[in-house]
Amino acid sequence: MTGDSLATGQRSLGDPSVTYPLWPPLTSGCPRTSTAELAYPVEVDYAYDRTPDDLFSRGRTRKAGLDRWASLLPPLAVPTLGEGGTPLVEIGDGVYLKDESRNPTWSHKDRLNRCAVSAAVGVEAEGVVVASSGNHGASAAAFAARAGLRCVVLASAGAPPAVRSFVNAYGAVVLPVPWESRWPLMRQIVDRLGYHPVSNLTVTHTGHAFGPEGYKTIAYEIFTDIGVPAAVFMPVGYGELLFGVWKGFAELRRLGLAQRVPRMYACEPAAGGPLAAAVRQGLPAAVVPVGPTSAYGIACAVGGHRGLVAIRESGGEALLVSDEEMAAAQAELSRQGMWTELSGAAGLAGLRRHGVVDGPVVCISTSSGFKDLAVGSHGPEAVEPTWDAVSRRLRSAGIST
Amino acid sequence: MTGDSLATGQRSLGDPSVTYPLWPPLTSGCPRTSTAELAYPVEVDYAYDRTPDDLFSRGRTRKAGLDRWASLLPPLAVPTLGEGGTPLVEIGDGVYLKDESRNPTWSHKDRLNRCAVSAAVGVEAEGVVVASSGNHGASAAAFAARAGLRCVVLASAGAPPAVRSFVNAYGAVVLPVPWESRWPLMRQIVDRLGYHPVSNLTVTHTGHAFGPEGYKTIAYEIFTDIGVPAAVFMPVGYGELLFGVWKGFAELRRLGLAQRVPRMYACEPAAGGPLAAAVRQGLPAAVVPVGPTSAYGIACAVGGHRGLVAIRESGGEALLVSDEEMAAAQAELSRQGMWTELSGAAGLAGLRRHGVVDGPVVCISTSSGFKDLAVGSHGPEAVEPTWDAVSRRLRSAGIST
Numbered sequence: 001m002t003g004d005s006l007a008t009g010q011r012s013l014g015d016p017s018v019t020y021p022l023w024p025p026l027t028s029g030c031p032r033t034s035t036a037e038l039a040y041p042v043e044v045d046y047a048y049d050r051t052p053d054d055l056f057s058r059g060r061t062r063k064a065g066l067d068r069w070a071s072l073l074p075p076l077a078v079p080t081l082g083e084g085g086t087p088l089v090e091i092g093d094g095v096y097l098k099d100e101s102r103n104p105t106w107s108h109k110d111r112l113n114r115c116a117v118s119a120a121v122g123v124e125a126e127g128v129v130v131a132s133s134g135n136h137g138a139s140a141a142a143f144a145a146r147a148g149l150r151c152v153v154l155a156s157a158g159a160p161p162a163v164r165s166f167v168n169a170y171g172a173v174v175l176p177v178p179w180e181s182r183w184p185l186m187r188q189i190v191d192r193l194g195y196h197p198v199s200n201l202t203v204t205h206t207g208h209a210f211g212p213e214g215y216k217t218i219a220y221e222i223f224t225d226i227g228v229p230a231a232v233f234m235p236v237g238y239g240e241l242l243f244g245v246w247k248g249f250a251e252l253r254r255l256g257l258a259q260r261v262p263r264m265y266a267c268e269p270a271a272g273g274p275l276a277a278a279v280r281q282g283l284p285a286a287v288v289p290v291g292p293t294s295a296y297g298i299a300c301a302v303g304g305h306r307g308l309v310a311i312r313e314s315g316g317e318a319l320l321v322s323d324e325e326m327a328a329a330q331a332e333l334s335r336q337g338m339w340t341e342l343s344g345a346a347g348l349a350g351l352r353r354h355g356v357v358d359g360p361v362v363c364i365s366t367s368s369g370f371k372d373l374a375v376g377s378h379g380p381e382a383v384e385p386t387w388d389a390v391s392r393r394l395r396s397a398g399i400s401t
Numbered sequence: 402m403t404g405d406s407l408a409t410g411q412r413s414l415g416d417p418s419v420t421y422p423l424w425p426p427l428t429s430g431c432p433r434t435s436t437a438e439l440a441y442p443v444e445v446d447y448a449y450d451r452t453p454d455d456l457f458s459r460g461r462t463r464k465a466g467l468d469r470w471a472s473l474l475p476p477l478a479v480p481t482l483g484e485g486g487t488p489l490v491e492i493g494d495g496v497y498l499k500d501e502s503r504n505p506t507w508s509h510k511d512r513l514n515r516c517a518v519s520a521a522v523g524v525e526a527e528g529v530v531v532a533s534s535g536n537h538g539a540s541a542a543a544f545a546a547r548a549g550l551r552c553v554v555l556a557s558a559g560a561p562p563a564v565r566s567f568v569n570a571y572g573a574v575v576l577p578v579p580w581e582s583r584w585p586l587m588r589q590i591v592d593r594l595g596y597h598p599v600s601n602l603t604v605t606h607t608g609h610a611f612g613p614e615g616y617k618t619i620a621y622e623i624f625t626d627i628g629v630p631a632a633v634f635m636p637v638g639y640g641e642l643l644f645g646v647w648k649g650f651a652e653l654r655r656l657g658l659a660q661r662v663p664r665m666y667a668c669e670p671a672a673g674g675p676l677a678a679a680v681r682q683g684l685p686a687a688v689v690p691v692g693p694t695s696a697y698g699i700a701c702a703v704g705g706h707r708g709l710v711a712i713r714e715s716g717g718e719a720l721l722v723s724d725e726e727m728a729a730a731q732a733e734l735s736r737q738g739m740w741t742e743l744s745g746a747a748g749l750a751g752l753r754r755h756g757v758v759d760g761p762v763v764c765i766s767t768s769s770g771f772k773d774l775a776v777g778s779h780g781p782e783a784v785e786p787t788w789d790a791v792s793r794r795l796r797s798a799g800i801s802t
Contacts, residue, residue: 059460062626064488081738082490082500087465087483099483102503104739106769127800146738150800161777162563169740169770173798174781181786188788193795193802225463337482337547338505339570368507369570370771376562380575385582387589394594397574399528399551401594 003077004070006046010209013305014040014284022074025119027190027197029206038284039202040305042209043247044074048254056224056257066114069217072251074210076114077121078147083110084217088225091336094360095351096226098218099338101368105166107344108241108366109139111214113198117143119210120196127151129195131182133159134167134297135367140198141172152189154182158296160373204285205238205304212306215244216251222362223249228258230359231316235346235366236266237298239275239307245364246310262362264316266307267350269295269323269343274303275311276318284308294323294373297343297366321349328352330369339369404478405471407448411610414706415441415685423475426520428591428598430607439685440603441706443610444648445475452656457625467515470618473652475611477515478522479548484511485618489626492737495761496752497627499619500739502769506567508745509642509767510540512615514599518544520611521597528552530596532583534560535568535698536768541599542573553590555583559697561774605686606639606705613707616645617652623763624650629659631760632717636747636767637667638699640676640708646765647711663763665717667708668751670696670724670744675704676712677719685709695724695774698744698767722750729753731770740770 010026012018014033020026020042029039052071061068065084070076081104089097100108117140120128127150130140137153144151151172156179159167168174177185189195200207218241222229228249236242242264252258266275271293278286285303293299311318321329326342329349333340347363369375383393391401411427413419415434421427421443430440453472462469466485471477482505490498501509518541521529528551531541538554545552552573557580560568569575578586590596601608619642623630629650637643643665653659667676672694679687686704694700712719722730727743730750734741748764770776784794792802 057460058463059458062459080488080490082488082503085486085488087481087486089483090480099505101507102483102505104500104503106502106507106771142738142740144738145736152795152800155781157783161780162771164780165773165776165778166740166771168780169735170738171736173795173800175791175794176781176783177786177791185786185788185791188791192788193800334570335546335572337543337545337571339543339567368771370507370563370567370769372566375566376777377566379562379565379569380556380577382558382577385578385586387586387593390576390578390586390589393576394553394574399553399574399594 003075005073005075006050006071007044007074008047009045010042011045012040012042013309019045024123025209027208028201037203039204039206041206044210044213046072051255056220058224066111066214066217069220072216074115074213075118075122077118078114078143081110081142081146083114085221088222088362096360096362097333097338098222098362098364100364100366101340105139105142106368107135107139109135111217112211112240113139113143115214116198116208116211117147119208120149121147123196125196126193127195128198129186129189130199131186132199134163134371136199138167138170141167141170144172145170152195154185156182160375162375163371200238204287205302207238207240212240212244215241216248218364219245219248219252223252223258226360228260229262229362231263231265231357232362232364233265233267233347233350234364235298235343236268236275236307237300238304239266242266242310243306246314250313261314264310264314265350265354266311266316266318267321267346268318269293269299270320272299272301273320274300275307276320278303278308279311279318295326295343295346296373297341298346319350319353321346321353325349325353333365338365340365341367341369341371343367404476406474406476407451407472408445408475409448410446411443412446413441413443414710420446425524426610428609429602438604440605440607442607445611445614447473449655457621457658459625467512467615467618470621473617475516475614476519476523478519479515479544482511482543482547484515486622489623489763497761497763498739499623499763499765501765501767502741506540506543507769508536508540510536512618513612513641514540514544516615517599517609517612518548518550520609521550522548524597526597527594528596529599530587530590531600532587533600535564535772537600539568539571542568542571545573546571553596555586557583561776563776564772601639605688606703608639608641613641613645616642617649619765620646620649620653624653624659627761629661630663630763632664632666632758633763633765634666634668634748634751635765636699636744637669637676637708638701639705640667643667643711644707647715651714662715665711665715666751666755667712667717667719668722668747669719670694670700670747671721673700673702674721675701676708677721679704679709680712680719696727696744696747697774698742699747720751720754722747722754726750726754734766739766741766742768742770742772744768
């Protein structure tokens, strides 16, 4: 069942000397180092010495997306939807945008779910269950459909109408329940029905053991496109993306292909920011209150330890960005022809807050503008179809007629 | 201004012996062969004998998307948004889906607009103007933004709310006007303001001279992925995609890289179908009444000559598919984890109507489900957060609890 994968086992982030076999994937973190107040995630270990020499050479294989990197990923049991392989678009002054809206369900989450739903296939689960109102839920539903597994999505009621249609599109059973009921119900679906959880079940975030491995491929792709950048700025909710991208670069260094890893900048909404709180307070992970924000995709109360590892090991930083800063970054990208979700623009917002970085910088844009709260709520007014009326409208937009 | 492009001039589809210089791009078709009732488009000619030997070799360049094929495209003056390079996803029984929802604005139109907006830059136009309520308008707006050009979108009023937000996102001036007023107003914006038109202005469809060249890259990508398939099925509105994909394969044959071209199957909504009417009546192009259909992206009254060339030269066929057949194809793809626009599923609907083809078949899916009329109009009902209520809902979905 491992195919090309060189995965050998699981290793605790709480204590790296604590290891587990590869199966079953630990969906509630590391049982030996976690406590009632703090849960430590695990990561996947590989037989790095058996990595194919030409894995990072251009044109070595016809395989695209995640399949190209199968040796350094957990076993990929679900057939590909063509996830990964997203473009790196130059936006000026040495800044590149990694456009993750170009995935099968138009967000970065597809890289995680290819791995996490493959784990569900690996343990012969009855189905998968996920708590999410947006990108993660839709992506899990898509890969469950691809795998021929049932999927239950515990959604909270507040998702935008277009996103509701999106989550509903892949044949999952979507159950809108109050926000705080999502986790207890997920636990019951896991325990009673034998469904495999692909989102978090623990007191601080651990999530899925295999999922964040999928995000390593973002680092591999950046490396094959432009080498190692000076810094990577990205939206951060639970820190799985942050950890995965950092780990990918750390592996490249371990394999002797890179000299260093980029500084990792976590960009959280100022309304919450559990990772920034953990950094500030010197904690392994933190839980914070969350105020009002439109960046619903990354507005998390509960943080996890993965993000802290990435920041500490890379010399990075946890930045807080306001909704206004994210909206300004979103507008900056629109003026370059790219429409991102508000949350998705947090990486560029973080870079603008931080100021110029010496050397190439990558901002990860996680998702498409179609997922925003405001979608469909406004549009331009109709105009009378005469040249007079049209030219008045054009002039008011600054076009001389 | 031509960069790597080997483009040499323009050639009439009405009479291939009629040629024009490359500049200016003919935005109203071939003046010499067109009549008051029928307009013939032009296509772009290249110095094929100077094509780089290794153009179709894997790994020859770091350049991705359309830039990889710059020698066989018109000059690409607008910087890339990472358009093209979309995945070919196996869906079983030798059928592949070319997922064009993976472009910068999540439809195939980005391939056309990179070329058409580049032409506007080439002629130093004041801006671009387009008549479209959906994918084409948003894509033109995105590339105009990328080029630093103004963009006017003449939209008709009936677009879905999410699509209205989409078209509006890139800073274009969006003018919702009655459907029949779009073309006369576009003409005035072209004539009075010097804007470059990137959609059609003629009595039968000719559209932009350079735009459909961008679609050739779909054929190049399919060829480098799996060679020459037996057939390609795709949604057809004005037939620009159909022509471009056919031309790409015809060029591969001309260059001695392929022995044959695939049969091209045009899949139009049964509510309209100007190409099927032209084939049936033996006309170069036709205009038909359009009945009610939800496939608004391809519901065209006015056909063009390009589609006819592709069908005739490839031994293909013009198929009509009902809304029900498109909805069934859309559902089939959802069950495989891919959410397409209703129009976008017409290719697979056509294949299912036609029946099994001997040899690999590619269906082109043009766009994302977010663009559909029904988006946001329905969603699952909230459920009481108790195990009893949840398990009742699960059982009604066929999950035993």
